[in-house]
Amino acid sequence: MKKNLTFLVLLMIMHVAKAQTTASLTVSGKSDHQISRHIYGHFSEHLGHCIYGGFWVDSSLNVPKKDRIRLDVVDALKKIHIPNLRWPGGCFADEYHWRDGIGKRSDRPKMVNTNWGGVTEDNSFGTHEFMELCELLHTEPYISANVGSGTVEEMSKWVEYFNFDGTSPMSKLRAENGHPAPWKVGFWGVGNESWGCGGNMTPEFYAGQFRRYATYARDYPGARLKKMASGASDFDYHWTEVCMKEIPLHMMWGLSLHYYTIPGDWGHKGSATKFDEKEYFTTMRKCLLMDTLVTKHSAVMDKYDPKKSVALAVDEWGIWTDVEPGTNPGFLYQQNSLRDALIAASTLNIFNNHSDRVRLANLAQTVNVLQSLILTDKEKLLLTPTYYVFDLFQVHMDAAYLPIQLNSPSYTNGNESIPAVNASASKDSTGAVHISFVNLDPAKKITVTANLKDVQWKTVSGQVLSSGKYTDINTFENPNKVKTATFNGAKKQGNDLVVELPATSVVVVTLK
Structure with a gap:
């Protein structure tokens, strides 16, 4: 014995x-450099219940509000000092016409959100509402302009509406709508996913479009624009090559990259909550591919920009799973597990370690969509495991790498x-x-x-x-x-x- x-x-x-x-x-x-706080940015698209039912709620909902902005959501995000918020998309940006979202709300035209669920968009949340949200959050706005179905004039006039502090038709219209002073917004995306939902363009065609749109998106006094070119999806290094070769460096502040960690494939992405160790391992392996992507896209950029004057902006990233059972498949509502927190932390470590080139990023998305920080259900609110990662990692913001x-x-x-x-x-x-x-x-x-x-x-x-x-x-x-x-x-x-x-x-x- x-x-x-x-x-x-x-x-x-x-x-x-x-x-x-x-x-x-x-x-x-x-x-020899800082970790930009803008690596810790977020993303709010007119998709599912991110804006409507997330940030912007029905006036009858019994929660603290300013106008219809939900203040418990605002308070949670203020605690982690989110540095920027990207809006209005995403794919929605390239079907959004900003003039539909200003003026008296009852007079604003409705539209169909053809990208996300085919629901009716009432345009009650527009430019002024978004800027009030950013002011409450103490965060910088990052505006994605419509290149796919918009015009050069439309973007140019929107920049003027935001930023011109003088006498003009757009500044007069802004004052009539309740905001005489300009907002002086710096971050501007010139289109979104122009290789796909933003117009199915070739990189050569997009580079020409960027040059055209960016020319007429003017810098106004005290409002120098940081223009973001719509960059590659995943492993499309050719797109990066063409943009870096064809777009003058002084015209763009950053070049974007989008990459989502998908446990399965696009047809069956996998459950957010029910997965075994094999699927967990596969998901983490795919997450760590972000390091390869950033390294290789940065190497292409280095050929044309050895001084790293143009930022690599990973302005959509995160885990994308199947939606929760019983929810609208076009609303992309998914739960958020410890696995997702590990993905967020690993990805942010990768960005920190490449912070000489990666100087902006946006997790998709802030509330109720994809890898959310916050989930809501009527009056209820919860913080996801991913939220706590951003809380922990805020110590790296603007710190010396x-x-x-x-x-x-x-x-x-x-x-x-x-x-x-x-x-x-x-x-x-x-x-x-x-x-x-x-x-x-x-x-x-x-x-x-x-x-x-x-x-x-x-x-x-x-x-x-x-x-x-x-x-x-x-x-x-x-x-x-x-x-x-x-x-x-x-x-x-x-x-x-x-x-x-x-x-x-x-x-x-x-x-x-």
């Missing part, structure tokens, strides 16, 4: 040892392997160093030993986001199942940092 007990103890020790592994990290204290070298163990499923750990690091204006870690392995705790070159520090604190299963979600009945907690698994060992990452976790530590 004693021998059997000893044998069982040895087996348990071996099992524990097998279930743990190690990683090493080197962090340099020297930085610190280069890292990471040696990660593998997470293996079947015959495939991916790095189990990813990370990024920065130093804020107070001198505090922040390191964000992700452990993708669902079975193994991983101990990371970090060598901090040129970094002087005495104390470490942290927060962790994890849960019992990667399928765990927050529901209206149990809204706090997946949320951040104090992290006590980091310690100082000499000048090294030792961090024990729980399985499937996001950890952010602060060194002071």
Whole structure:
């Protein structure tokens, strides 16, 4: 019996040892650029219940409101300091005509939202309502202009309506509609997904269109435009090549890239809540392809722009699954699990590590659509696991990027392997160093030993986001199942940092 007990103890020790592994990290204290806060941007399209039923609610709904803007949504987003908000699309942008969304609401024409569900759009939420929302959020607006079905004049006049501080037909119209002062909006997208829903253009044709539209989108005093060219989908490096070659660098602030993590394929994307480890692994492998995409598109841009004057703007990204059963398939409403939080954190680490070129990004989408930060149901509201990632990672906004070298163990499923750990690091204006870690392995705790070159520090604190299963979600009945907690698994060992990452976790530590 004693021998059997000893044998069982040895087996348990071996099992524990097998279930743990190690990683090493080197962090340099020297930085040559900042991580732009605009990497942490968001996206609000006239799609499903993002605008209508999300930000903009019925006047009879019993929630705090300003006009019809839902203030508990605003308050939640203010806490994470969202830096910019992209609007009105998305595919909707290229069928949106801005004059339909100004003036007396009862006089605004209705339209059919042909991209998303075929529902009637009443245009009650337009330019003035969006700008009031941005003012409440203390965030910068990012306007996507209609190139697909619009005109050069339409975009030009919209820029004038937003930005001209003088006497003109557009500034007079803006004043008549209740806002005499210009808003001075900087970020402007010249079309959206022009290779697809934005007009099914070739890159050569689009580059010519960009030059034409951008010429007449004027800079007004105090309102210099940051014009975004509609860039590639996924692995279309040719589109990037043509845009960089054919569009003068001084005409564009950024070139966009869109990439969605799809667990399955476009025909059957997979469930947001019901998936096994094989599907979880496949999803994480696809998520990490963002690093390849950013690296290769950046390399194309480097050929024409070695000084990196043009930003790579990943202004649509996130996980895209099948809609929740029983919901309108055109509304793209999906739940949000711990898996999605790990995707968000891993993607933001990738952007941080490429922040010399990636200087703007927008998660799709903010409320009730795709990888949402917030879900609502009438008066109810919940924060998703992804929301807590943006809360944790806001320490990187406008902080000095610190280069890292990471040696990660593998997470293996079947015959495939991916790095189990990813990370990024920065130093804020107070001198505090922040390191964000992700452990993708669902079975193994991983101990990371970090060598901090040129970094002087005495104390470490942290927060962790994890849960019992990667399928765990927050529901209206149990809204706090997946949320951040104090992290006590980091310690100082000499000048090294030792961090024990729980399985499937996001950890952010602060060194002071």
